Amino acid sequence: MSTPKNIKRIMIIDDDKDITNLFSIFLEYNGYIVNAYNNPVEGFNNFGKNSYDLIILDLKMPKMDGMTLYQKIKEIDNNVIICFTTADINYIEDLRKGIIDIEKFVLYKPVLLKDLKNKIDWLLSRH
Numbered sequence: 001m002s003t004p005k006n007i008k009r010i011m012i013i014d015d016d017k018d019i020t021n022l023f024s025i026f027l028e029y030n031g032y033i034v035n036a037y038n039n040p041v042e043g044f045n046n047f048g049k050n051s052y053d054l055i056i057l058d059l060k061m062p063k064m065d066g067m068t069l070y071q072k073i074k075e076i077d078n079n080v081i082i083c084f085t086t087a088d089i090n091y092i093e094d095l096r097k098g099i100i101d102i103e104k105f106v107l108y109k110p111v112l113l114k115d116l117k118n119k120i121d122w123l124l125s126r127h
Contacts, residue, residue, distance in 0.1 A: 008124055009051065012036040013043035013069065014058035014085065019109075023056060026113050027120070040064040049077040054124060056107075059086040081123050085109055 010032045012020050020036035027034045035052075037043030040061045047055075055073065059066035070082055087109035107119055 007031065007033055008053040009033045009035075010054050010056065010120070011043065011047065011052045012056045013040050013061075013066075014038065014056070015040070015061040016058070019058075019085075019111075022113075023116065026116065030117060032120075040066070040069050044069055044072055047073055047076065050079075051077075052080055054081040054083060054120060056083050056085060056120075059084055060088060081105075083107060083119060083123060085111060 008031075010027055012023050012027075012034060013036075014020050014023075015038050017038050020038055024034045024036045035046065037046065041063050044064070057066050057070060057073075061069075066084060066086075070084075073080060073082070082105060084106045085108075086106065089108070105123070107116060
């Protein structure tokens with residue numbers, strides 16, 4: 001079964017189940033198709049080239065940190081948009097070394113749902 005081209009697919013990878021549940025419900029309500037994972041390894045194992053338009057990726061997770069996962073995902077699909085989430089600004093400092101304009105791709109926790117929607121809409125409209 002294929003997805004209509006105008007419906008965007010989003011993957012959420014965050015070890016906090018409350019966040020993945022809240023984001024999933026909110027984004028599905030707003031017309032997106034969402035798959036959420038609390039285990040970064042499981043999320044990566046379910047990722048494929050051209051399968052998602054955008055990934056919401058937590059930076060600080062057990063088993064595999066978000067930066068490592070980001071690099072692995074980009075090896076498979078360099079075109080997928082990644083939106084990082086973090087409560088720790090120190091993680092962003094590391095990303096600044098490798099990603100130009102990183103602030104455009106970050107949501108700081110706690111995330112307001114209106115900010116989540118605005119960021120995703122903006123990212124998807126620009127890329």
